[in-house]
Amino acid sequence: MLMTILQTRQLLYYMHTVLLFKVFVLVAALVILIWIYLFVKDFLLHRGVFYYVVQKFWSSSIPGPVKYLTALVFAGNLVVISLAIPRYPFYDVGMYRHAKDFNYRDKICSELKYYYWQGNQYKIINLRKEASFFLAEHFGLGYTADMAYSMTYFHKGDKENFEFLTAQLKEQGIDTLWVGVQSVNFNTREVTFDPDICHAIALNQGTDLYYGPIYIPKYQMERCDE
């Protein structure tokens, strides 16, 4: 209850506009106050779970500094969990906390990916696959999961991301990357890849792209305009 109140960013606004929420906050405040009273009373009378935990912890054989550090870290994490506002090194482990609605979606989900030509064959760069030691085709150790994640999603729209990738691939003799469209049809369970550079440019201007548009090199734009 306390965490719900603490994590509601516009508490006063919701209290004024949603009657049910107002009732919840008032009831919660009452329950929290009663709980605090019982909690403190039990502690002062040397009984209850909290008293047991505190005295057991301080009388344990853990070295003194560790006790203080553990208590500090526990308190720090409790604060960030309660407020849902992480501050390194304290963390609320809330990376998937945002609730999303999955309404009707297109049966075909498309994603823009870099690829290159090897003879007459196109080769797709699956950036996240590269983070797997066993499946990687271009990068080895040093290309970790967080790196794959950043390059695939967070920085996909940055020119620097593209430059970093091409610099790495140049060392392997791959000098020109293009952007193509990979699609999965969830109805037929088929996956296809379209190397048409103009289709990729058109799709990249859409608004419904996961983590936004990808960076498309200038030469691809110019080639398409020709």
Place this chain on the structure above:
Amino acid sequence: MFSPVIKRDYVLLRMLNKIKEENILSRMEKPGSAHQLALFRIILGLEIGYVTWSNIFRFTAYVAVPGGTQNIFPEFLNQWIDAIAVPYLIVITQVLCIFLVLGLLTRVILPLLFTSFFFLFSWYYVSHNAPIPWLYIWFPLLLLNFTKCSDVLSLDRIIKLQRPLPDLRAKDYRWPMEVVAGWLSYIYVAAGLSKLLPIYKGWYWLQGGTSQEIMYNRYLDSMYFYLFEKPLFDYTEYHWVFAILAIASVMVELACIIILFTHRYNAAIFAMLLGMHLFLYLAGVMGFLQLMLVLSVSLVQPAFFNRLFKEQS
């Protein structure tokens, strides 16, 4: 014959007594295993090496987009780390984690390694909003500073810099592992709570939209696709499957609180966490499986290592 009320009270009392004997604070006073702690040191060192040898620092410096995340350090310290310290911190962390794995000069290098690791990843955290695995290992690393983690399986032992306790099952080897188990419990319980709080959002989360969104959007970047090339089913339908997955994940995460009360279900908790992470790995949420495995060393009973390494009192 006992009445149902007496029987219920008896069962409750027995349960409370068991919790009193088996809770994490009581377990800290029980025999441990020098090899378990040393093994944890080695595995943690390898994990630190793995994340520190990543090209991510070079990449982060190159793209240089602030992640919108913050740390507790004053601004001047952040600026100093950003402008001057990062290249040195990378090298220092890389070198010192080798020392940690080998167990060489452990007592000397641990405070230095912790400091360099702590600052290096602070820089990465504030400059880069991405899954942040090292948030889960900084405290175990700090903890090792106060332990006898290089008493065995270390060069310190071989060159006689470190002498183990006469009893390799002493409780000095136990409490660090229990604190790490508590840390593991915090991570998962906090993850579960963050999905359910605030309460009015929790219900919405449990309907599975978030899971469905992730699986739908990340399918073409998932290990499942790389391995099997076809989706398992139509991810735009069967919302109830995703609701079940969402509820199951929260239940598994919240179940980790049991670790604080008893160690009896550690194997079951480990199996559930492993199953969850393997599924997530296939679904496109990678990077956390190995962390779970590192921290799970603390879930193994010391008696197992006592037998394995023939540790005697």
